[in-house]
Amino acid sequence: MVSERCKLPLKVATALSLAIVGALWLGWDKPYWAGFAVVVMSVTETTGHSLRKGRHRLVGTLIGVISAFLFVGLFAQEPFIFLLTFTSFAACCVYLMANPRTGYIWTMTLIVCTLIIVMGHFSAELTFTVAVLRLQETILGIVCFTLVFSLLWPASSRKVLHSTLLSFFVAQQRNIEKTVAGLEGRGERGQGLGFGDGLKFLIRLEDLLPAAIVDSYHISSEAKTWQLFLAQSREWALLCGHLSEASELLEPAMVNSEQQEIQALLIRISCRFASAEAALCGTVTNDNPIPEVITLRDKAIYDPQHHSALLQLEQVLNALDLLSCNMLKTLCAALTLDTLETLEMAVISNPHSQFAGLDLEQLCQALRAWVIIWICIGLWLFVPWTGGSTVALMGVILGSAIVSMPFCDVKMVFRNMVGWSCVILLQYVFLMPLFSEVWQLAAFYFLNCLAIWYWFSKPQQVLSRMLGTQLLIVMTMGAIKLQPVYDFQGALLQLFLMSVVVLIVYFVNYTLFSSLPERVFLRHIKWLYYLFAWQLRRLNFKDKKEHWFSRCIGLIFLGQSPLRSVMLMEQAIARIDWSRYPEVDREQVTGIISRLYALTLRLISLHDGYVGWEPKSIPPQVATLLADIVTSLSDVIECTGDIESLQLHEDKLDQLQVHLQQCVKNVNSDSVLLLSLNTEQVLYLFRVLAAIKLIIRDIKRLDKQVSSAKLSELEYNYFSL
Template sequence: MQPSYSFSLSLPARESIKAGLAMAITGGIAMGLGWSNPSWACIAVAVVSMPTVGESINKGLHRLLGTLLGGGLALLLVALFAQDRWAFVFGMSIILGYSIYRMTISRYVYVWFICGYISLFLASYVPDTSQQIFNLVTSRVQETALGVVVYSAVSTLLWPQKSALGLNNLVVKLLDTQKKALQGCFSMMRDCASSGSEALYGLEAQLVSQLWRVLDAAEVEQFEIYEVRGWWRQLISQTEQLMESLELWRESLSELPPDMPVEMVFINIDEFQAAIAESLDQSALLLQATSGDEPQRVDLTVDTRQLAMLSHHEQAVWNNVRYALERIETLVASLHITIQMLVSPPRSSIWEQPKKVSALSRPADADSLAGLARGFVGIWVAAFFWIYVDGPGHLFFVVFVGINILLGQLAPIQWAKFFVSESVGILLAGVLYVFVMPHLSGYFELSILLFTLTTVLYYIFWHPRMTMLKMASILPFLLLVSFRSQQQYDFAAFANSALSMLLALTFGALVSSFPFSQRPEKMCLRVVRRFFRQASRFLEQSTQPASNRKRDISASGLACMQISAGKAGRWAGSIDYELIPDNSSEQTAALVGSLNSIAYRFKMLADARAACPVFQDGFGKHVREWETVIGEAIDPWAHGRFEEVPAGILQDRLPELEAGLETTLAAVSEEAGVDTYAATSRLLGCYRGVYRALITHARICTGFNWNVWRESRF
C-alpha cells in the first residue's frame, strides 16, 4: 500500500500568497491599459487585504467612497484657491482638521481617513490646466477601484474565507458567555462572594465588537443576511443591552446583606433562573439549526411581607436587584423572539424590519476638538517650513505631515518604532530601486518582484498588531518607486522624496503632542479627569427640572462617561509599566474597573430618577444631601487632585447618610402607596450605591503614585 501524502498551507501563507498574486495582477492590468500611475492601484491592494472576503470588500468600498469624497474636495480646493497660496493652505488645514474630527465621532473612520489623505495628496499636484487635475482625480478613482475589484476577485476564488459562515457560531459563543455570566451573578447573589463573573464582561464586549464587524462583512457576502440585516442589528443591540444589564445587576449585588438567603425575598428564584437559562439554551439551539421547545417565561415572585420586615435601605437594595432581574428576563425573552425571526422569517418581517441600529455612536469630546486643532496647526507648521525653508519634498512634505497626523489619529503609534520600520522600508525600496529595477526587462519580471516582495512582507507581518509595520514596509516601495510602462530612474528624486517622508514623520510625531501629550499615562490621567467632570455635569443637570434641561442626560452625559471609561482602559493598556514601575498593571486595571463601576452606578441612578420624577419636600431635601456629598467627593478628582479624597472621610459620612435614608423612607412609606415607596427606595438606594462606588475608587487612588504619571518624559 502506497503511503498518502498531504500538503496544506497555513492561513498566513495562504493570505500572503493571495495578496502577492492580487498585487501582480493589478499592476499588470494597470500597466497594460497604459494608466499613468499603476502603483496607486497596487496601494489599494496593499491596504484592502483583509482575512475574509466580506471584510476586504467592505474596506475596499470604504476606500473608494473616501477617494471619491477626497477627490471632490481636492477639485474644489484647486478651483477656489489655485492662485492664492495662503488661502490654499488654509483650505488644506480645514479639510484635514475636519477629517480628523469626523474620525473621532463617525462610525466610518476609514472613510474619513482616506478622504483627508486623498484630498491633500491630489490637491498637492500642480496642474497646468483644470482638465489635468480632473483627469488626475478620475485616474485615482479608477485605479483604486481596480485594486479593490482585483483583490476581491482573488480572495473570492482562491482559498475564500467567509465571514457569514461564522456569524451564527459567534452569536452562540456570545450567548454561552452571557449564560456563564448570568450563572456567576446568581452564585454571587446567593453566596455574597465574587464568582469571577466580572472577568467575563471584557470577553462579552470583545465578542459584541467582533459581531458588528463580522455582520458588516457578512451583509456584503450573502444577500440572505443583507435582506434581514435589520433583525441582525437588533439582535446584536439586544445582546449589548443584556451585557449592560448583567453588569448593572452584578454591581447591585455587592450591597446585599450577607446574612439573608435570597430565597426569603424571591420565592421562586430557582425556577426564575432555570427559565432564563433555558431561554438562552433554546436561542443557541435555533442558531445551530436544531429544533427546540418554546421556552416558558416565569415571573419573579417577591415575598412582600419578608421585604417589609427589612430596614428601608435594605429594601432599596432588594428593589434594585428585583428591577435588574426583571429587566434581564425581558431582554432574554425579546432576544429569543428576534432569533426566531432570523431563523424562519415570514416574508412580511423582511419588509417590516426594526429601525436600523448603528454599531457605534460616539458624541464629540475634548479629543475630537484636539484632533481638529492638531490637523489645523500641523498643516500650517508644515506649510511655513515648506514656504520659508523649502526643504525636501516641497509641497509634498506638507502632504506627508498631514498623512502622519491622520495615522496618529487612526491608531496609537509608537513613533520611534514607526520611524525605524519606515526607514527600513525606505532602505529596502532604495536597494530594489538601484540594484533590481534597472535590470528588469519586462512586466513578467516586475510581477515576480511584486509577488515575492508582497508575499514575504505580508507573511512576516501577518499578526493584526503588526499591521502598521506591514504598511510601513510595503508602502515606501510603492510610493517612491512609482513604476510605469515607460520607467524612468532618478535617484536624486528618490532620495529627495525619501528624506521628505522621514522628515514629515518627525514633524508628525512632534505635532501629535499638540495641544497635549499623547503618552499613554498622560492621556489616561486626562481621560480620568474628564470622566469625573462629566459625572459632575450629570449631577448638575439632574438637579434641574426636566423642562430646563437642554438635552437628555441619559443619552448624552452617561454615554460620554462610558466612552471615557473605555478610553481610560485602552490608554492604560498601552502604558509601558517597565518604564513606570511604581504603578502596576493590576493597580491600573483596578482603577479602570472602578470607573466602569461608577459609570454603571450613574446609569442605575438615571433609570431610577426617570421612574421617580416627583419629589416630596422631605424626600427632595434628602436627595439634595446625597447629591451634595457626591459632588464634593467628585470635584477634586475632576480637577486632577486624586490624592485629596481620603476613603476614610467618605466612609465616616456614610452612617449619617444611611440614617437620613431610613428616616426619609419611613416618612414616604406612611404617606404614599406601594409603587411610590418602591420607586423612592430604589432611587435612594442608587444614590447610596454611587457613594459606595466612590469610596472604593478613593481606596484605589490611595495606593497610586500619581506624581510619576504627571512627570514629563522625553
C-alpha cells in the first residue's frame, strides 16, 4: 500500500524519467525541455489544473514561436529597434502574467520567444530548427505527464470542487445561525453572513471550476449550468455584504417585532443549504421551500435613518431568499439530479471580459522586469566574458519569474539555488561519468526527483521542489545530450551567471517600487485614496458631460477595483515580520484592512443604488445636493483630508432622509419628491443616502485608525546581502 505522501513524488519521478528517455529515444537534442514541461505541470493541485496548465503551455509556446519569427524577420538588421521592441514586449508579457486565467500563457510566450532568439543567433534556418524542437519537446512532456498522471492515482478536480462546495454550505449554515443571533441581540453584531467569507469562496470556486471542466466529463457536460452557479455565487457574496451593511444601521430592538418573519426566512435559506449539502453527498432531496416576500417597511418607526436601514434589510433578505432557492436549483441541475425543476439558462456576463483599468502592482512588476532585462542586455553587450548571451537569457527568465511572484524572498531563492547546485554538481562530477546505459540515466533522475519531492512535500515548500528539480535538469543537461558532455567548468559558469542575475534582480526588486510587503502595503494604502475618490467621481449625479481625455485617463489608471488592492494589502500584512516593528500594533493594521473592505462594499452599494434609479427623474435640487456631497467627499479623500468638514454633509443627508420619509408617509403630499418618484425609486434613493452616510462614517473611522496605527514606522526597513 503506497502512502499519500509517496504518490505525487512517484508520479513526478516517473513522468520526468519517461520524458527524458523518450526524447533520447526519438533522437532529439535537448531532452531537458521535455523535463521542464513535466516539472512545471506537476506543481499544481489536481489533474485538471495540470492539464489546463499543459494546454496553456502549448498555446504559449506557439505564440512565443510566432513572436520570435516576427522579431527575427523584422528587426534582425536593426539592433536598437529590436532591443527596444523586445524589452517592451517582455514588459507587456510580465504585466499579463498576473492574470489568474491566462497568466501562464504569457509566461511561456516570453520564455520561448527569448530562447529561440538567443539560441537561434538571428539565423533563419537555426531559428526555425530551435522552434520546431522546442515545440516537439513541449508536446512530448505534456503527453508523458498526461499519461502518467491519468493512470497512476489520478487526483480529480471534481472531488475537490465538491469538497469545497460542501464546506461552503456547511459554513453558511453556521453563519446564518450567527446572523439570527446578532439580529436578536444574543450575539456580536457584524458576525455571520458577510462579504469576506463569500469572497474567499468565490476566488476558490473561480480557480477550481475551469480545472474541473478540463478533467471531468460530468462537469464539462454541464459547463453552462456551473457558470450560472458561479454567477449566482458572485451575487450571493455581494448580498451578504449588503446584509452586514444593513445590520450595522439597525438597533437590536428595532427588529423584535419582525423576529418571526426574519427567522423563518433565514431558516428557509438554511434548509436549502442543508439540501445542497445532501445533494453533494449523493442524497436525493426535495426540500426547497418556496420563497416568501416579507414586508418590514410598514412597521418601521419614524426615525429616517432606521427607516432606510429597515427598507434595505427587507430588500436584501428577500433577494437572499430568492437567490438561495435559485442556487439550489442550479446546483441540482449541475449535479444532474432531476428531483428539482431546473432554471432556464440565462446569458451570463463575464466580469473578466470587461476592461477594468491598469493594475498598479502589475505595472510596477513590468517596470522592474524591463529594467532588469536592460541591465542584463547591457552586461551582455559591454562586458567581455564567456557566456554573455546566457546573462540576457537568464535575466529574462529569472527576472520575469521572480518579479511576477508577489513578496518573493530573493535571498531564500539564492540560498536554495546554491544549496541544490552543490548537491547536484557533486553527483554530476563523481557519479554521472560512470553511466554507460540509458536505464542508469533514467534511474538517476527518478531517484533524485523522488527524493526532492518526498522530503519537500509540504505546500509551503513548493519553491524548493521547483528549484531543486529544475536545477537537477539544468546542471546536468550536458549528460543528457545525444553525445554526452561532462563539462564541470561549464556548470560552474552557469551557476556564476545565475548568481549574477539573481543579484541584479535582488537590487532592482527591492529598490524600484520595492516588492517588500511593508512597501507594498504603504504604497497601496496611498493608492486606495485615489481609487476611492475616482469611484465616487464616476457617479455623475448631475449627468454632466466629462471631457473624453480625462475620462479615458481616469479609466486607464484609476479604473481598477479597489478590492484588488485591499486583498493585496491583506496578503502583505501576513508576510511582514512584525517583530521588527514593536511600535506597530498588528491588530490595528488588521482593523484597517477590515475597514477598507467595508468601505469598498459601501462604494459597491452606492453604485448599485445609483444605477437602480433614473437620474433624469430625480429633482434637480436633489441631484445637485448629492453631486456636491459626493464631489466634496472625493476631494477630502484625495486632497484636503479635512474630515471635520464632512459633518455638514451628514446633516444635509439627515434632512433629506427626513423629507423623503415624510413623502413616503404622505405627511407632505405637495412635495416635489412625492410627485416625481415612484415607490421603487424611493427605495433606491434611501439606499443611496444610507450608502453615502456609511461611507462618510467609514472615512472618519479609517482616518482615526490610520493615525493611531503608526504606519510611518513601516517605512524604515532595510535589506542586506
